[in-house]
Amino acid sequence: MQIKNLCLALAGFVTLAGAVLAQDKPLVLDPAVRTGKLPNGFTYYIRHNEEPKNRVVFYLANKIGSILETDDQQGLAHFMEHMSFNGTTHFPKNELVDYLQKAGVRFGADINAYTSFDETVYQLPLPTDKPEVLQNGIQIMRDWAHEATLEPAEIDKERGVILEEKRLGKGAQERMRRQYWPALLNQSRYAVRIPIGTEEILKSFKPETIKSFYQDWYRPDLQALIVVGDIDVNQMEQTIKSKFSDLSNPKAEKVRTKYTIPLTGLNQFQAVTDPEMTSTVAQIIIKHKASTITTAADYRTAITNELFNQMLAERFSELARQADPPFLQGGAAVDGFMGGLDDFSASVAVKPNTLERGLKNVWREIERAKRFGFTATELDRAKQNYQSQMESALKEKSKTGSESYVKEYLAYFLKGEAAPGIDVEYQIVKDALPKISLADIAKVMQTYIRADNRDILIMAPEKDKATLPDEAAILGWLKTVEAEDLAPYKDEVNNQALLAKAPSAGKVIKQVKDDHLNITTLTLSNGVKVVLKPTDFKNDEIMFSSFAAGGTSLYSDADFQSAANAGIIPSFGAGNYNTTELSKYLSGKQIGVQPYIGERSQGISARSTNKDLETCLQLAYAFLTEPRKDESQFKSIIQRSKAALANRGNDPSNVFKDSVSAILGNYNVRRTGPTVAKLEQIDLDKAYRIYKERFADASGMTFTFVGSFDVETIKPLLEKYIALLPATHINEHAKDLGIRPPTGHIEKNIYKGTEPKATVQLLFTGDFTYTPKERKQLDALKETLEIRLLERLREDESGVYTPSAFASTAKLPNARYNFGIAFGCAPQNVDKLVASALDEVNKLKTDGPAQVNIDKYKAEDARTRETNLKTNNWWMAYLNNQLQDGEPLNQLDNYSANIQSIDPASLKLIAQKYLSGKNYIRLVLLPQSSSALPASTKQAN
Structure with a gap:
């Protein structure tokens, strides 16, 4: 679908260019996209689009996720995604990332992938003005489809990286989820197939186990290549046919079961607590079988749900503005759940010891809407908002970015969601929207707000455990509200002019x-x-x-x-x-x-x-x-x-x-x-x-x-x-408050939390020579260091998931810089990894960065700049920064000269100047229980 935040609908029939769309017929895929299926079952979608120009986006979609794992493969769908970047037939070991960086593609920001329960998706944006890069990009997609080498040594190296990724996700939310997830998901397969997997399996699985998963599921009948960008569609289609037709499905082909969460009809109650939970939250989740949006009738249901959500959200916003608000946050909506289900979910976060008041107020507004419905003026406003968004999307159709189209076709392939194109969608909405009535909205509530398949979930700080209500108390609160003598909602509308005093005009x-x-x-x-x-x-x-x-x-x-x-x-x-x-x-x-x-x-x-x-x-x-x-x-x-x-x-x-x-x-x-x-x-x-x-x-x-x-x-x-805004000509200037980072060498540990994980920040600060050339040199230094941190801390030492370097500069009130390194890791590895990071800093000061990393930086920066220069956001930020700093607006003309001045010798000098360690701060977050840590890391706060 063109607009992901809008669910489109059709009531009855719509005339489109002389044709009539029947309400119950599947909508045809947007004819602007070329689609086909090879004899082996491999699917492709190709669309020409020049936003941005000289760019193409490749996505490889796989109907493969953690839900397909056997008991001894838990976590290996996600592990397999990682291994696709760690050695393929044409790009051994880490050569794939290395090659793409040289082509100006940033790892993580551009080239990336994700794994969920039901799918694994790889993404690769590339320039199209270099035929060799484009052809290699197609080869990479072919390698990702089924040419990972899965070398045992590379598998073992990646174990640590994924364990560190798992470590980053640990905390209060993850611990509570482990408690309530099985019941909430009705003891389904989804409850025991979390994509990150189990630590035991990640540490000990045999290479043959992941190879078995790969051979069974990475196959053409479960895959699609989506290509959108500034390319020749006919030529791309022929290339895909020649590259992907020889992929074969396994001889003993396993059935790709479509798993769902069963609806039991039962109601369930759970209360979970955690010492690191920051507020008390209650949710009422009523689960329903989901419907895929493929026909006009589906669209009508979806748009009606969206209008309902908008109107209910407005009522909760009003409630939150009371002088003594009944909750911190509260709301309810019809939304997607997972495992083939939708839900109606009401949630409330409350002040300490006010759960009864907060939950009753949320349920009261739901009951008010259910009993009396909404007003005609509320529905009119919701329709206006919806129509306005669609009109905006239609006006921008020739400027729609390639990523937006890719997301449509992903949903079409993976979920069967209709993607008829913005012209069709707009006409559908234009015809359908006026026909949606208050009675239709009432049916949403009748359908979704039921007394079965309902879960009540409470999450709270551990210290409040003894005072939490049980299921009988919660149900009693809800019944009390349902028995109240409620008044209908009054929609008060102001018809005055916006301004109390209309301006005349300046000049x-x-x-x-x-x-x-x-x-x-x-x-x-x-x-x-x-x-x-x-x-x-x-x-x-x-x-x-x-x-x-x-x-x-x-x-x-x-x-x-x-x-x-x-x-x-x-x-x-x-x-x-x-x-x-x-x-x-x-x-x-x-x-x-x-x-x-x-x-x-x-x-x-x-x-x-x-x-x-x-x-x-x-x-x-x-x-x-x-x-x-x-x-x-x-x-x-x-x-x-x-x-x-x-x-x-x-x-x-x-x-x-x-x-x-x-x-x-x-x-x-x-x-x-x-x-x-x-x-x-x-x-x-x-x-x-x-x-x-x-x-x-x-x-x-x-x-x-x-x-x-x-x-x-x-x-x-x-x-x-603007010319009539008041002017007193005071000529004010901001005051220098004298707030600066401390000087010298500072190391502090902060002890908080129970999980065995650490967060590290290393900072270098001081005065800065604020010139465009110097800023570009510092940016290059940051990027080349980050490349090395990724190679060493992640790839070589398997000690972190996402190490990063960052740099910021400010001209006012005094020219200053902050340069830092950040990563998460196991507490026992802090000293070792900090030493490795500082060793890379020292290499910059003694040798400068490797030329190959400077070349990567220049390529990435140039490619990013090409697209940035064609966006309103970039120009707004650039002009504002230049104007506030009193810098010339034409400084961007010096870009080429500033980039050309970057070499190992220049960055070596910059590193010596700004990473001397004269002002160095090391800050580490460690768990409160740190008795097992080396003495060097157990420094007092």
């Missing part, structure tokens, strides 16, 4: 055109500068943002909490509309507007279509000039925030994140973690005053617009809404 007083960059800079009568960059990257997308110096840096530590949280003011609405009314007002409009107040600046970011641009600008004007203050919603936000902090310290990742921030910020109050005491310092009146102060003077503000607009057409709107 453009200066206009300068940069023909080279196709950028027009306007100066408005109130002093605002507007930078306009028209593009054709999207057919109907306009992005804009603004900034002005100041931010929270201008306020004292005593006022900091109010200043830092002044950004909640827009959540109260704007102009004549509170938040609930504003949400309704914006129905059917493609608009997003978000003011912000950062540490050194304040501004706004927004996105719109051409049709909705004036409303978007009007809303931005309202947020900046007519903010609202809402005591009730403020109390709601504070109460929920306090409750969310009650058990936050249970989570090791939160503790580590807060510790890292505090240490790097020298324990400045603006860098330490959130606390209830800090929330209590937030004063609504003060936050409101600060918000208004931050946007009281637009004369120092710069707006940037990027997208599908015409300069002359947009100017009157800018004069009406």
